Amino acid sequence: MVSHPHCFICCYILPEPVYLPKVDAPQISDAIVDRFLQQDPYARVITECAASTGIVFIAARFAPNTNVDFTNIARQVIDHVGYEQKEFNGRNCSILTSLKELPLDQYHLFDEHKLSDAEIEQITVTNQVTVFGFACNQTSVLMPLPIWLAHKLARQISEVRKQNILSYLTPDGKTQVGVEYKNRRPDRIHSITVVASQRKAGKPELQQLHDDIRDTIIYPVFADEEIKPDDKTRIFINPDGEFIVGGPAVHSGLTGRKNAIDTYGEYSKHSGSALSGKDPIRIDRVGAYIARYAAKNIVAANLADECEVQLSYSIGLSRPVSVQVETFGTGKISDEDLTILLEKHFDFRLAGILQQFNLRHLPSLTKGGFYQKLAAYGHVGRTDIELPWEKTDKVGVF
Incomplete structure (x- = not known):
């Protein structure tokens, strides 16, 4: 993030590119x-x-x-x-x-659905972690605008490949979006980067690739966005030249390397623990989901423009040892009062999270599985699948 304190404008560029769902x-x-x-x-x-x-x-x-x-x-x-x-x-x-x-x-x-409250209290976590949940009113899904746009671009690349609109594309690619902020609000699109992989060298030529990406990917993605690229927006398409084949043949992949992309694009904090590859008993996975749920409901209730919820868990305890709320000066009530409301109305205990979100049964209830779908395009802010932690059904408790 490059800031300009004297004019209260900053440019947020997604620190890591969003990768398409290659054999991640x-x-x-x-x-x-x-x-x-x-x-x-x-x-x-x-x-x-x-x-x-x-x-x-x-x-x-x-x-x-x-x-x-x-x-x-x-x-x-x-x-x-x-x-x-x-x-x-x-x-x-x-x-x-x-x-x-x-x-x-x-x-x-x-069976978490048959436990009494006292029995839920007896189910402790078996690993320690600090997790973060974030929400802001920059988009309709209460996600930061840069990561939202980067995921939209990544989806569009996949769509034009699957629909054979650009038949020369392979599954690998990257997207990145820079957004200028004025007084903590998105103001303009600073830059857009798209890296798309091709099946063969020279097909198409680089200029044709540039034109195709602009016409079928970038322009359609921004067509319904309130903030669009302007004549000063810098657009980079395969800036290093041809990108042939891609995927594991070019670079290795490893579970848990892209936590920022799985969450908020480093606009907000995220845990160092990977979200993927773990059953729901792992609090370092499901804790991140309940933290997002809490933060999103606070913003949806118009109690803050931005909200970060931090939960710290220790081995052998059922409840987090620390619950903290940070609204970055945008809260309608104090962060301390919001913390009290969260502890009163949200169940951050492991068995309580499993019970409310039904996390152990979703794979058998969801066609094509559930958790694999989270491994591409993020674990939060999704509109294509129904995620229990994306609901705003707690706004009435505030």
Whole structure:
């Protein structure tokens, strides 16, 4: 972020580019989580994945009594994403696994929907983490404008490829958006970067690629946006020249590397823990969801223009040891009063989160799985799938 304090204008450029849903290790990891929970909603699994040229490595720890074909799931994800090139495809890439069974865990074999409040209080977390949730009124989904626009561009690239509008595109790509702010509000589009991968060198030529990307991706994305590119907006399309094939054949992927893209584009803080690859017993995953839920409801209730909720959990306790609210001077009431309201009306306990969001049963209730869909285009601010933490059904408690 480059600031200009004397004129109260700043330019926020998404620190990391948003990547298209290539064989992003998180997609494979969350597809495995889905498969475990579809077979048994009380299954335990923690999995990580790395992808590189011609190879995928999966490391997983899981509870027994489930039958999951890790290799087949990985190949299905690769095919679904669309990699067909000889450098990397689901048919002949090598898949290595390092699998370890966890001891049978009776402690987490509870049905959260049958627990009393006293019993929920007895379910403690087994790992420690500080998670963050954020919301602001810059967009209709209460997300920061730069990450919202970057995800829209990424989606559009995928759409024009899948619909064969630009048949030369492959699944890999990146987007980045810079937004100038004036008095904490988006004022203009500073810059747009799109990197799109091609099947073959020289096809099309770079100028044709530039024209195609502008006409079919950038202009349609901004057509219904209130703030549009102007004559001073800098537009970069494949600024390093041709980008051939892309994906694991060019750069490796690893679960958890892009937490900022999964959340708020570093406009707000985020936990250092990966969100993907973990069953819902992990508080470092579901805690981030309940924190977003709390922050979004505060902004939706018009109690703040921006809100960040921080929750800190310690091993052996059911409730967070710390709940903090920061509204950056935009709150209609004090941050301390908002914190009191959150602790009174929101259940931040592990079993309470599972109960309210039904997180262990969503993979079997959602066609095509649930968690894998979060591994591309973000875990928050989604409009294409129904996420329980995106509801604003708590505005009435404030």
